[in-house]
Amino acid sequence: MNRKLFGLFLVFLIALPSLAYSKDYVVRRVIDGDTVVLESGETVRYIGVDAPEMAKKKGGAEFFAREATRFNKRLVLLKKVRLEFDQEKKDAYGRLLAYVYVKGVFVNGELVRQGYARAMIKPPNTRYKDMLISYQREAMEKDAGLWQEKKKDTERSYVGNKRAYTFHRPSCPSAxxxxxxxxxxxxxxxxxxxxxxxxxxxxxx
Ligand SMILES: [Zn+2]
Incomplete structure (x- = not known):
């Protein structure tokens, strides 16, 4: 067997298990920019991203929430998607935590790159952390999407938690x-x- 063919054969062997186990899911409903419902009835929360909320208790949708929902619909609604899981398959609410792909498009990444969602790092599910943060930097530099809204600083400093990837006002009891x-x-x-x-x-x- 020539070397090139043998190489291809090896690639095929390596790809075989993932082909056998890759399962397609269909998105039945889009709740907002980062959450969808599958045909099976299971809810999927995208990993590593946080889109503006559609319904806050008061005041209606957050800035750019409708646009984010619409964009997510355009990407995944009634489409076959592939799900990739990280360390935790489900969250405390029983939602599947996943990276979502439609054909060649990495949905979580696209949302962040175009400013429809913020990068949100939540250990231990951090496989694409660096990629998502660099996409976010791109969106912020362009003032894309939700980054058009400029929030003023109301504190002189903020206290972050390096482990939890959260930050607080200095007066917060959690800080x-x-x-x-x-x-x-x-x-x-x-x-x-x-x-x-x-x-x-x-x-x-
Ligand atoms: Zn706090």
Whole structure:
């Protein structure tokens, strides 16, 4: 067998198990920019991204939420998708946590790259962390999508948690509980957001 053919044969052998196990799913409903429902009825929350919320308790949809939902629909609704899982297959609400692909498109990445979602790093599911953060940098530089909204700094500093990838106002009780080795200070709220930190749900910095 010539060398080239043998190479192809090897590639085929290596790809075989993934072909056998790759399963297609169909998206039946799009809830928002980062959550969908499959034909099986299971909900999928995209990993590594956070799209603006459609329905907050007061005040309706967040800035760019409708656009993000529409974009997500265009990518995945009623399409066959491939799901890739990271360390945890499900979250506390029983939703599947996945990287989603439609043909050659990495949906989680596209959402971030075009400014429809922020990169959100949540250990231990961090396989594409660096890629998502660099996509986000691209979107921020262009003021794409949700980055058109400029939020003012209301604090002189913010306290980050290096382990949880979250950040707080200095007065937040959760900030006081961060062990010194995991503590990191920021002077603007954009700095932690740039590297995939999520604002605390309690003190909402
Ligand atoms: Zn907080």
């Amino acid at each position: 006081a509980k961060i062990p010194p080795k995991n503590r990191i200070m920021f002077t603007t709220r954009t700095d932690p957001i740039k590297i995939g930190y999520t604002p605390c749900r309690r003190c909402k910095p």
